[in-house]
Amino acid sequence: MFRVDLFWSAAAWRRFGLKLPDTIPARGQSGARPPHSKMAIKESSDELDPPVTTRQTAVAQALSARSLQDYLALAIATCGVGYLPLAPGTWGSLVGVALYVGLRGLFLAFLWPLASRNHLNLPHVAYALAVLELLAVVCVTFVGTWAASRTEKLSGKKDPGKVVIDEVAGQLLALAAIPLAVASWWPIILAFVAFRFFDIVKPYPARRLESLEAGLGIMADDIVAGAYAAIVVGFFVVVGWFS
DSSP states (O other): OOOOOTTTOHHHHHHTTOOOOSSOOOTTOOSSOOOOOOOOOBOOSSTTSOOOOOOOSSOOGGGSOOOHHHHHHHHHHHTTTTTOSSOHHHHHHHHHHHHHHHHHHHHHHHHHHHHHHTTOOHHHHHHHHHHHHHHHHHHHHHHHHHHHHHHHHHHTSBSOTTOOHHHHHHHHHHHTTSOTTOOSSHHHHHHHHHHHHHHHHOTTTHHHHTTSSHHHHHHHHHHHHHHHHHHHHHHHHHHHHHO
């Protein structure tokens, strides 16, 4: 038996005087085109969260000519390690550790002569050191928010993985809980491990703060993770003192 497929045979359409459609959908598909999703998905700098590529409706701004401020923002946001292919968030935390060690030595080199000149004792130096370290966290957070916002626009992605300045700020906050009286390395290692844990797990309200706009959302969840890690470090330091 000879069967004529009216849907796929153009000759049959013309034979029966029917008008051909402008476009013919493929077999098993409807003629309507699904709307393109415009929702941006966060690209994590964590290896446990695989990066997700999002559909872009326009040419990425990164392809256009970049200004000096753009390059400065990229340098600050990536800290020179954001382009590494493996675990850029962990490398960003290591940058935070290195920055902490350098700043702590610089602050103490500045505070000890002042304390001696003004006849101040160890508690004064310890308190001043804590204040300066917290000010450093605030400065890195504000500058990082600007750099992360600009880098996000250049990348065309929500929280691009190459941005690690948020890990630097969060790690600095975790390390700020180490008191002056502790001269060993174990609190630094504990602060690093604890911050990486909380940065991956993202306890409340870290994950909710990720939805904040641009650089605020990028930085806020890591600041929360740093605060949790600082509590852990402080707890174990006190337990070590009194045990």
